[in-house]
Amino acid sequence: MITTVAIRGFRSLRELVLPLGRVTLVTGANGVGKSSLYRALGLLTGAAGGTLVGSLAQQGGLGSVLWAGPETISQAMRDGEVPVQGKARRVKPVSLGLGFVTDDIGYLVDVGLPTPSDTMFVHDPEIKREVIFGGQALRPATTLVRRKGPIVDARQDRWERVTSNLAPQLSMLSEIAEPSLYPELQAARQEVRSWRFYDAFRTDPASPARGLHVNTWTPVLAPDGSDLAAAVQTILESSFGEVLGRAVDEAFPRGRVMVESSGTRLELLFQQHGLLRPLASEELSDGTLRFLLLAAALLSPRPPRLLVLNEPETSLHPEMIPALTRLVADASRRTQVLVVSHSTALVAGLRDLLGDELEHHELLKDTGETLVAGQGVFDRPIWDWGSR
Numbered sequence: 387m388i389t390t391v392a393i394r395g396f397r398s399l400r401e402l403v404l405p406l407g408r409v410t411l412v413t414g415a416n417g418v419g420k421s422s423l424y425r426a427l428g429l430l431t432g433a434a435g436g437t438l439v440g441s442l443a444q445q446g447g448l449g450s451v452l453w454a455g456p457e458t459i460s461q462a463m464r465d466g467e468v469p470v471q472g473k474a475r476r477v478k479p480v481s482l483g484l485g486f487v488t489d490d491i492g493y494l495v496d497v498g499l500p501t502p503s504d505t506m507f508v509h510d511p512e513i514k515r516e517v518i519f520g521g522q523a524l525r526p527a528t529t530l531v532r533r534k535g536p537i538v539d540a541r542q543d544r545w546e547r548v549t550s551n552l553a554p555q556l557s558m559l560s561e562i563a564e565p566s567l568y569p570e571l572q573a574a575r576q577e578v579r580s581w582r583f584y585d586a587f588r589t590d591p592a593s594p595a596r597g598l599h600v601n602t603w604t605p606v607l608a609p610d611g612s613d614l615a616a617a618v619q620t621i622l623e624s625s626f627g628e629v630l631g632r633a634v635d636e637a638f639p640r641g642r643v644m645v646e647s648s649g650t651r652l653e654l655l656f657q658q659h660g661l662l663r664p665l666a667s668e669e670l671s672d673g674t675l676r677f678l679l680l681a682a683a684l685l686s687p688r689p690p691r692l693l694v695l696n697e698p699e700t701s702l703h704p705e706m707i708p709a710l711t712r713l714v715a716d717a718s719r720r721t722q723v724l725v726v727s728h729s730t731a732l733v734a735g736l737r738d739l740l741g742d743e744l745e746h747h748e749l750l751k752d753t754g755e756t757l758v759a760g761q762g763v764f765d766r767p768i769w770d771w772g773s774r
């Protein structure tokens with residue numbers, strides 16, 4: 387289980403350390419940094435897939451995503467007694483940090499500004515440092531694998547050099563394989579690689595979720611839902627078929643979802659109470675389609691270790707929220723779930739169903755910085771970024 391995620395210097399997340407539960411619910415007003423949290427976690431999986439630096443470039447480069455406030459915020463600045471100002475000179479290097487801890491291992495990556503060199507890619511940030519540690523906090527004694535610039539060392543009986551020429555754009559998670567030699571690297575890579583993210587499914591008439599889909603076993607719904615029919619059929623043929631049937635019936639009384647095959651293609655059909663023929667996916671309302679997409683994501687027969695949903699309630703009628711809530715609670719028996727939400731009904735429903743198992747964090751903004759409501763220095767999980 388992932389116990390903590392930590393983000394430093396990413397947009398308004400100046401320094402956020404968030405404990406995670408079996409189900410973690412993140413709420414907060416517009417602009418407090420919920421989607422930024424979602425994106426930061428996406429960047430972490432990017433590290434394991436070798437796309438971290440590329441994804442940062444797509445988000446406007448390090449200059450754009452870095453915390454745009456001062457390096458330190460004094461109480462007088464917070465109280466508005468003095469203007470918010472940076473120091474003439476930074477004390478610490480510019481750094482974007484991302485990390486997590488599970489019951490077994492921790493990982494962090496520290497991304498910084500590039501060193502001048504004769505390349506055209508002068509805006510690409512560099513991975514300056516990566517660490518894998520055992521236990522709950524980074525300390526010299528718990529460090530298992532460490533990367534400084536191009537050099538990676540792993541602790542075996544003593545420290546051993548793994549490589550001395552890792553490219554600054556690439557993570558040691560994506561580049562060093564040999565699982566038998568470096569099980570900690572393998573464990574960290576497998577952990578983040580399995581995280582799955584779903585955000586704002588398109589449901590417009592040209593949405594990839596509508597229409598025909600390739601007829602192939604699909605245990606994992608694509609992020610854009612472009613294989614929904616195949617994913618639904620895979621669920622219907624699995625042990626989760628019944629749960630899907632019940633969820634659809636709860637959201638749309640006496641409704642039923644079906645899949646029809648036309649050779650190499652599959653079509654999603656939806657039998658709605660009162661109609662003589664089932665509706666094709668082009669005919670479904672946005673909310674119906676979104677509910678089916680979310681159900682397919684939550685009932686994946688190959689659950690990830692962490693499933694992250696950004697505002698799943700968007701365009702769903704409040705009457706559908708109880709069915710969605712039950713699906714989230716059901717999924718949490720197989721996978722850890724993090725939900726970013728505005729829906730008070732979802733919050734209340736999850737609290738009812740999960741009680742203490744629900745970890746609810748309300749985010750707020752103070753002087754431009756995202757903070758966790760009620761989180762004091764002592765409630766914060768222990769987290770140390772180490773130094774370059």
Ligand SMILES: Nc1ncnc2c1ncn2[C@@H]1O[C@H](COP(=O)(O)OP(=O)(O)OP(=O)(O)O)[C@@H](O)[C@H]1O
Pocket residue numbers: 396397398399414415416417418419420421422423450451452453454455754
């Ligand atoms: N580089 C940056 N440094 C500091 N703050 C930033 C930076 N970039 C964006 N922000 C802040 O982050 C906010 C956007 O955060 P985000 O999109 O995560 O909000 P949200 O909680 O998801 O809101 P909503 O509920 O509207 O979706 C912006 O309004 C801006 O205040």
Ligand SMILES: [Mg+2]
Pocket residue numbers: 420421422
């Ligand atoms: Mg948002």
